[in-house]
Amino acid sequence: MSMKIQEFFKNNVVVDPIIEVLEQEITEIIKTFLLDQEVNFIVEHPSEESHGDYATNVAMALAGILKKNPLEIANEIAKKISNPDLIEKIEVMTPGFINFRIKNDYFISELKNILEQKEDYGSFEQEVSKKIMVEFGQPNTHKAFHIGHLKSAISGLSIVKLFENLGFKVIKTNYYGDIGMHTAKTTWGILQKGIPDDFDNWDKHKKMKYIDDAYVYASEKFEDKKIEAEIKEINKDIYKKEDNERTRLYEKIKVWSLEHLDAVFAELGIIYDKQYPETKVYENALKIVEENIGDIFSESDGAIIYDGEKDGLATWVFRTGEGNVTYSAKDLALGFQKFEDYPDLNLNITLTSVEQTDYFKAIIKILEKLDNKFKKKYIHIPFGWMLRGGKKTSSRMGGSVKGMDILEEAFEVTQTKIKELKDYDEKERKEISRVVSLAGLKFLILSHEFHKNINYDPKKFVNFEGFSGPYVLYSYVRAKSILQKSGKFKSGEVELLQIISECELNLLKWLARYPQITYRAGTEISPHLLCNYLYELAQRFNQFYANCPVVNAPEKEKQFRLALSVGTAQVLKNGLSLLGIETIENM
RNA sequence: GUCCCCGUAGUUCAAUGGAUAGAACGAAAGCCUUCUAAGCUUUAAAUGUAGGUUCGAUUCCUACCGGGGACACCA
Numbered sequence: 001m002s003m004k005i006q007e008f009f010k011n012n013v014v015v016d017p018i019i020e021v022l023e024q025e026i027t028e029i030i031k032t033f034l035l036d037q038e039v040n041f042i043v044e045h046p047s048e049e050s051h052g053d054y055a056t057n058v059a060m061a062l063a064g065i066l067k068k069n070p071l072e073i074a075n076e077i078a079k080k081i082s083n084p085d086l087i088e089k090i091e092v093m094t095p096g097f098i099n100f101r102i103k104n105d106y107f108i109s110e111l112k113n114i115l116e117q118k119e120d121y122g123s124f125e126q127e128v129s130k131k132i133m134v135e136f137g138q139p140n141t142h143k144a145f146h147i148g149h150l151k152s153a154i155s156g157l158s159i160v161k162l163f164e165n166l167g168f169k170v171i172k173t174n175y176y177g178d179i180g181m182h183t184a185k186t187t188w189g190i191l192q193k194g195i196p197d198d199f200d201n202w203d204k205h206k207k208m209k210y211i212d213d214a215y216v217y218a219s220e221k222f223e224d225k226k227i228e229a230e231i232k233e234i235n236k237d238i239y240k241k242e243d244n245e246r247t248r249l250y251e252k253i254k255v256w257s258l259e260h261l262d263a264v265f266a267e268l269g270i271i272y273d274k275q276y277p278e279t280k281v282y283e284n285a286l287k288i289v290e291e292n293i294g295d296i297f298s299e300s301d302g303a304i305i306y307d308g309e310k311d312g313l314a315t316w317v318f319r320t321g322e323g324n325v326t327y328s329a330k331d332l333a334l335g336f337q338k339f340e341d342y343p344d345l346n347l348n349i350t351l352t353s354v355e356q357t358d359y360f361k362a363i364i365k366i367l368e369k370l371d372n373k374f375k376k377k378y379i380h381i382p383f384g385w386m387l388r389g390g391k392k393t394s395s396r397m398g399g400s401v402k403g404m405d406i407l408e409e410a411f412e413v414t415q416t417k418i419k420e421l422k423d424y425d426e427k428e429r430k431e432i433s434r435v436v437s438l439a440g441l442k443f444l445i446l447s448h449e450f451h452k453n454i455n456y457d458p459k460k461f462v463n464f465e466g467f468s469g470p471y472v473l474y475s476y477v478r479a480k481s482i483l484q485k486s487g488k489f490k491s492g493e494v495e496l497l498q499i500i501s502e503c504e505l506n507l508l509k510w511l512a513r514y515p516q517i518t519y520r521a522g523t524e525i526s527p528h529l530l531c532n533y534l535y536e537l538a539q540r541f542n543q544f545y546a547n548c549p550v551v552n553a554p555e556k557e558k559q560f561r562l563a564l565s566v567g568t569a570q571v572l573k574n575g576l577s578l579l580g581i582e583t584i585e586n587m
Numbered sequence: 588g589u590c591c592c593c594g595u596a597g598u599u600c601a602a603u604g605g606a607u608a609g610a611a612c613g614a615a616a617g618c619c620u621u622c623u624a625a626g627c628u629u630u631a632a633a634u635g636u637a638g639g640u641u642c643g644a645u646u647c648c649u650a651c652c653g654g655g656g657a658c659a660c661c662a
Binding site: 042044046047048051055057060063064070093094095096097138140177180181182278300301302303304305308312313314315316317318319320321322324326327328330354355356357358359361382384385387390392417418421422436447448449451452453454455456457460463464465466467468470471473474475477478481482483484485486520524528529532535536539542543545546547549550551552565586587 | 589590591592593598599600601602603604605606607608609610611612618621622623624625626627628641642643654655656657658659660661662
């Protein structure tokens, strides 16, 4: 992950109190071994849980410096650590790990925290004064919202939620392309095809489909030089804000497009705080470029360019030979506009797909040269594509997968599945299908590493079994169902059982890891860590569910297991919400 | 050509430089008169190649092989 963003998060937030305590204690012990030397060691959860709850590699790190056997060092350190309130057992293992088993009381107290803090459990407050803008979505008007935008929207929303969870004030921003050749093409296409008489009564997504077809049609005809010239004329009119039949049509199409886009975003759970249409920023773009010819930009073949070679970057055109600003100039103007609208912005994050990585390196470099206020405050984070059979589908030739089609198909598949399994009335079935299909879609997208491409199979877009959103949701529903069946539960009286089974303990311990995971998922831009965690939590809960009866258990066991169920449900709900996934009580 | 990203079971994905490389789907076999079987329990199966750094490398470095992308008037 980008160094810049890591620097931004560098602070003293306590993420895991146990790690904090152990690291401090070990640091003190090390001081008795040597005087000034810095030792890099960590306290972490061992990959193999049977080894302990926490482990440290400090002895191996010291072995080279002290020129001693790591096992000996480990034993010496282990002897000096004393924390009888917290530590159950300390064990030294080859090649020199020191493993700690923590007392179960600690995990019980953490469970109590969950029950008390409820939806606030796992959230942080330290960064509340800082304001971050996250730009994501970035669709075009005059064209349908496609699968790439869907990925941007879902990824962006989770980043927003994760940052809010870290305690930041987040501004959700959309920058959409409502000007440029694609709008002229679509306008030309609609002029050819005409608008059906009853068009006003059409559903907004059906309208968009019609509009998108016009775009595809125009793109195909664009190879014809005569038509190309016609479309370029329309483009010129739009830029010059002429008032004629063509530009009025362009405006109408824009309105229909925005209705479609608002609906799609709303369905995904996104309401933007700030919208930047390209038409609002392109005018300043020209000024910025022309005022900085000489120091940053230079003229070449009639165009104005940034020669990135001296900065180890590529060359980019900012004003064409014809005198038009390019998208790169608009991105500069957008940067200035953002900081003008929010002068107290601490950080801007622009999310785009990976192929723009090098491009944004140049944009950010130039912004920093133009004004010091951008220094370390303008960041680009790339996300991977959605691929079918390892291939990207082209939007220009009409091969793009429409966002609405994906959402509708996921919904239909889910509804069919539910019909097979359960007997819900139509209204309930539709609501469950909506939530479950979105959970499937979002979980699929977010469970991959952020910058990597996703190879999806269109036939099984939404998985219902195994590592999937519906699986996690289902586990939540089961947990809630227990509470509903059992009735009374006194959260204040949670007591540790004398005899606790392995699956109960596994679940209890896993719950306590939640805050650390949300912290990492946010600061490392890695929602997939949270997906992995929630899936593991759901698995552990299902094992517990299969092995430990709750409702019919003796009173003491019952109360403890109820607490576990309620705590699990709470953490699942909190985690899912950070992925932008809603929960339901039945499915 | 220059630069960037990616190569892990048949497939889709995990693994802050750590201990026996985890899951899911698919395949094979079990578990519903007890809280929702969208579940649980078993079995088989993988780090592209060659070096290097390190006590320790899937992870870091170098080269190569393979896949994708960016690189002048289109976003």
